[in-house]
Amino acid sequence: MEFDLSTQPEIVQQAAGYALQVWELAMSWALSPAAWSQFALLIVAWLLAVVAARRLRGWLVPVLTPAAESENMLAQGRRFALTLLPLLLPLLAYVFTAIGESVVRSVFDSGAVIAFGKRVFMFVAARTLAREILQDPLLKLLGRYILIPVAALYALGLLDLLVDKLNAMTVSLGNISFSVMSLVRGIIAGGVLFWLGGWSNRQTSQFIEKQEEMRPSLRQLLAKVVEFSIFGVAFLLLLNIMGINLSALAVIGGAVGVGLGFGLQKIASNFISGVILLIEGQATVGDYVELDGGESGQIVRMTARAAILETFDGRWIVVPNEDFITTRVTNYSDSGSANRYEAPFSVSYDTDINLVPDIIEAAVATHPDVLDAPYPPDCELRGFGDSGIDFAVEFWVNGLDDGPNKYTSDVLFLIWNALKEHDIEIPYPQRVVEIKGGLPQAEA
Missing domain, CATH: 2.30.30.60 (SH3 type barrels.)
Incomplete structure (x- = not known):
């Protein structure tokens, strides 16, 4: 059956031509004994893959499963290998089909059907990877909207045609020009590279943070150096994958240098x-x-x-x-060094002040956060006030007397309780009022 499509748009004519080729190919396969034998071989390869995958899975799961409390690199690698087990079935089917392909080509001198079956098995593997294995949101997005469509085009044999079309289309930005295919490769490679960069940066940062013998500032510096190095290498690799000549970036680099000199x-x-x-x-x-x-x-x-x-x-x-x-x-911290604080208080003039230092120092020393080094608590006489004798106790702690730490408040409580326990009076302001000439007499 023939149709006159000369009056239709070019895209319709091309689609009709591809559809006619697919129809002729399907009819040739349907009427060919060699094609039927290859279909049968594909079915046998799939059934063998189902049996082999089930056996291998039952053997691999106990071997690869680490102890629940294990968190080392080997345990993490074994857990990652467990997530890849769904790929066993399509990959084994591909391997068995590839083995049978050599036999079929030697017998029938044809292997178009079995080659198509191999590509279908690869599509199934890509679909399984994107839907069941990838968990990172970025990789899952790339798998769903890029990996699966590319695998489908590869299975249908249209990938090479699409690549040729995209290579023929070019984009120019000043002195830099690249094909649309390079841009597509850059988007795919960029997503993968920067995801790998982020993952490796997180792993390296965690490893560096565990090195407690290093100074915190040095750990921070190493983490930053590793971060800039990883993403710098990823950027250069991305430019190379896109086919951009690095020498063409010299002008841009000069402009960036001028910008740093003036505006940045x-x-x-x-x-x-x-x-x-x-x-x-x-x-x-x-x-x-x-x-x-x-x-x-x-x-x-x-x-x-x-x-x-x-x-x-x-x-x-x-x-x-x-x-x-x-x-x-x-x-005030200097990476955990001790700080000195003091708590002032007063006692009555009736107190034997020679007893006060020992009482207060012993009381303050009972606080769990007060240190004995560089100096233990030290109670000092500060002066003779209007209402009482002024003292202050100095003490050292690791931390700041603010926020979650209330060192001075705790020490004042200890001072109060110690003075009360030894019947030492804490004075309050007292004033003496002298009235010259005596009090006025009340009239009768």
């Missing part, structure tokens, strides 16, 4: 200041700092541009790294 001075300065801070370790994550500008808080994060301070009332302050280099910074 602060960003470059903050970046270099951040590197200096990480190397010297004068302020790092966990330290409580106060700047000349009045900003104070605990450093909870250090980025390439700024440090983030968290105050005890829950506010975050973003401080540029340059401020830590060009202004005076008071570091």
Whole structure:
């Protein structure tokens, strides 16, 4: 049956031509004994793959399953291998079909049907990978909208035709030109490369954070160096995959350099200041700092541009790294060093003040957070006030007397209880009023 499509659009004529070719191919397969034998071989290969996959799965699952509490690299690799078990069936079918293909080609000198079957099995494997194995949202998106369509085109034998069409189409951006196929490859490779970069960066950062013998600032610096290195290599690989000549980026690099020199001075300065801070370790994550500008808080994060301070009332302050280099910074923590505080109090003039230091020092020393080094609690006489004798007890602790820690409040409670226990009076203001000339007499 023939149709006159000369008046139809070109795309309709091309579609009709492809449909006619598919119809002729299907009819030739339907009437060919060699094609039927190859169909039978595909069915046998699939059934053998079902049996083999079931046996192998029953043997591999106990071997690959690690102990529940195991978290080392080998255990993680075994858990990852377990997630790939759904690929056993289509891949075994592909292998058995490839073995039978050599026999069929030697007998019938034809293997078009069995080659089509192999491509179908690869499509099934790609579909299983995208739907059942990939869990990362980005990879799942790439699998669903790129991997599966590409595998379908490959199974139908249309992938080469599409690639030729995309290679013929070019895009130009100034001195840089590339084909649409290069752009498609770049999108696919970029997604995979930057996902791999993010995953490897997370794994490396976790490994570095576990090295407790290293200074926190050095761990932060190594993590940043690894992060920039990974994504820098990924970017260069992506340009190479897209077929972009790196020498063509020289003009862009020069423009970026001029931009850094004029408009991005602060960003470059903050970046270099951040590197200096990480190397010297004068302020790092966990330290409580106060700047000349009045900003104070605990450093909870250090980025390439700024440090983030968290105050005890829950506010975050973003401080540029340059401020830590060009202004005076008071570091109250210094990566966990001890701090000294004091709690003032007074006693009555009727008290034997020689007993007070020993009583108070013993009481304050019972606090679990008060340290014996560099100095134990020290009670000092500060002066003779209007209403009582003034003392103050100095004590050392690891941490800040604010937020979750109420060291001074706890110590004052201990002082109060100790003075009450020894019947020592805590005075209150007293005044003597003298009335010259005596009190006026009341009239009768």
